[in-house]
Amino acid sequence: MGISITVNGKRHLLAAAAETPLLYVLRNDLQLNGPKFGCGEAQCGACTVMLDNDATRSCVFPVGAVGKAQVTTIEGLGHGERLHALQKAFLAEQAAQCGYCSSGMLIAAKALLERNPAPDQATIRREMAGQKCRCGAHNRIVRAIQRAAKELRG
CATH class of the missing domain: 3.10.20.30 (Beta-grasp domain)
Structure with missing residues (x-):
């Protein structure tokens, strides 16, 4: 089966x-x-x-x-030459150190932006709190999500 x-x-x-x-x-x-x-x-x-x-x-x-x-x-x-705005923003903000959490962070951020295309910093922190980053890149991750949200809104 x-x-x-x-x-x-x-x-x-x-x-x-x-x-x-x-x-x-x-x-x-x-x-x-x-x-x-x-x-x-x-x-x-x-x-x-x-x-x-x-x-x-x-x-x-x-x-x-x-x-x-x-x-x-x-x-x-997204991949290669066709990166999603979130992936581009994570690169631009240097939001990954070891990168182990990045896949989950990016997907959780995508789901967040699907629900709320203009989240403020407090909303991003609250919504992403369950995604753990052991490297301490949290501030960069928040900036990357804000950057991507702005780009996606045009």
């Missing part, structure tokens, strides 16, 4: 148990290594992906529960 999911706009038929964490399917079956395994308990945010427009911790989300939702990983946000 297979599970069918759409990831980054492409449909996949998987031979995975429904209770398998989405993160494991993304990394092991689809070779999408952007989402990271951090804590395995939905606490750090390194595994964050978007299900439709909602930031979701893929380390605890069963692949069988994806249903018809569209899964977006960092690989689907």
